Amino acid sequence: MFEAIIRDTVKNSTPIILAATGGLLTEVSGWLNIGLEGSILSGAFFAVVVSSATRSILLGTLASVLVSVILSTIVFLTVKFLKANLYVVGIAVNLLSMGLTVALTDLWFKSKGTVVFSNSPRPGVISIDSLNNTSLGWLNGLGLFDLVAIVTPFLFAYIFKKTVFGVKLRACGYDDESAFYSGVKVNQIRFVAYIGSGVFAGLAGSALSLPLGAFVSNMSGGRGWLALVAVIMGRKKPTLVFLSAIMLGFVTELSIFLQVATEVSPKLLLSLPYFVSFAILALSHSGNSKKRLLD
Numbered sequence: 001m002f003e004a005i006i007r008d009t010v011k012n013s014t015p016i017i018l019a020a021t022g023g024l025l026t027e028v029s030g031w032l033n034i035g036l037e038g039s040i041l042s043g044a045f046f047a048v049v050v051s052s053a054t055r056s057i058l059l060g061t062l063a064s065v066l067v068s069v070i071l072s073t074i075v076f077l078t079v080k081f082l083k084a085n086l087y088v089v090g091i092a093v094n095l096l097s098m099g100l101t102v103a104l105t106d107l108w109f110k111s112k113g114t115v116v117f118s119n120s121p122r123p124g125v126i127s128i129d130s131l132n133n134t135s136l137g138w139l140n141g142l143g144l145f146d147l148v149a150i151v152t153p154f155l156f157a158y159i160f161k162k163t164v165f166g167v168k169l170r171a172c173g174y175d176d177e178s179a180f181y182s183g184v185k186v187n188q189i190r191f192v193a194y195i196g197s198g199v200f201a202g203l204a205g206s207a208l209s210l211p212l213g214a215f216v217s218n219m220s221g222g223r224g225w226l227a228l229v230a231v232i233m234g235r236k237k238p239t240l241v242f243l244s245a246i247m248l249g250f251v252t253e254l255s256i257f258l259q260v261a262t263e264v265s266p267k268l269l270l271s272l273p274y275f276v277s278f279a280i281l282a283l284s285h286s287g288n289s290k291k292r293l294l295d
Contacts, residue, residue: 002138003137003138003140004138005253006138007138007139007140007141007142008253009246009249009250009253010138010142010146010149010150010246010249011141011142011146012249012250012252012253012256013149013245013246013248013249013250013252014145014146014149014204014207014249015040015204015205015207015208015220015223015227016204016223016226016227016230016245016248016249017149017150017152017153017227017230017241017242017245017246017249018145018148018149018152018200018201018203018204018207019036019039019040019200019201019204019223019224019227020227020228020230020231020234020241020242020244020245021149021152021153021156021200021238021241021242022036022196022197022198022199022200022201022204022227023036023197023227023228023230023231024153024156024231024234024236024238024241025156025169025193025194025196025197025200026190026193026194026197027173027231027236028160028169028170028172028173028193028236029169029172029173029189029190029193030172030173030174030176030190031076031079031086031190031193031194032086032228032231033072033075033090033194033197034075034086034087034089034090034091034093034094034228035071035072035075035089035090035091035092035093035094035224036197036201036204036224036225036227036228037094037097037220037222037223037224037225038071038093038094038095038096038097038098038220038224039067039068039071039072039093039097039197039198039201039202039204039205039224040068040201040204040205040208040220040223040224041094041097041098041101041205041218041219041220041224042067042068042071042097042100042101042205043064043065043067043068043201043202043203043204043205043206044064044205044206044208044209044215044219044220045101045104045105045205045209045215046060046063046064046066046067046205047060047061047063047064047202047205047206047209047210048060048117048120048209048210048212048213048214048215049063049108049117049215050062050063050064051063051117051120051121051210052117052119052120052213055119055120055121056121057121057122057123057210060120060206060210061202061203061206061210064202064203064205064206065198065199065202065203065206066202067202068198068199068201068202068205069195069198069199069202070198071093071096071097071198071201072194072195072197072198072201073191073194073195073198074089074093075089075090075093075194076190076191076194080187094224098218101215101217101218102217105215105217112217113216113217114214114215114216114217115214115215115216116213116214117213117214117215118213120210120213120214121213122210122211122213123143123144123145123210123211124143124144125140125141125142125143126139126140126141126142126143126147127140127141128140143207143211145203145206145207145210146207148203149207152200153238153239153241153242154238154239154242156238157237157238157239160238165189165192168184168189169189169193170236171184172184172186172189172190173236201224204223204227205220208220208223222273222274225274225277226245226248226252226273226274226277227245229244229248229277229280229281230244230245230248232281233280233281248273248276248277251272251273251276252272252273254272255269255270255272255273258272
């Protein structure tokens, strides 16, 4: 049972971790991408549509990544060249994705709810008999997206501290004007961060729809917003972002379990992850305020 709890928590956390990792890139660059929710949703739609049409998980994933990168690029270019507000554009992308996926689902599949792609291939999962009854038994049942989600934050921790790109990225976030006069190409660095954000949001969308072989209206279910919470809680530290995303994934799994095991209203339990996020952010902000006062 303990293995199942860890495995389900990781699987629930995977889209949040992936999206939060992409969001972290933009946060460290100084321009946090608010459009993660929309990028995940659009990515999830095109991942399962393309994988079903081509019978290829790889092509479905690439389509998801491409769509999410396009959305992230739109946000960056709109803010950079049209001087639009970063947060307003991000929210607009989220709304655009909601409307676009509903419209395309209705137009292509004559449905406004769930579309099942019975011929869509499913990603494989780990199944190693020697892991059973060991401390690593929870790895059985995880897929490639889950493993990428586990490894990537630690890889980013290395990149941020040990590579030239990581130093330049952090310089842009701390003081972009000083970074510019030090020779850092701020716009290029931020554009790369937004491309990376799109890539990971696309992987998050693929991780949602491909294992199900189906698309459900608004199936991102607020995971992009939870990813933003994880980014804020992580305070630009990849390992803290990872742990925050795991915690939010656990709360999401807990809310699902309580819907089955109790008679509490399912709609109320669905709000549990967001209530916890609100409480943590409020406490975190309160702690920061006290610290600034003491300083």
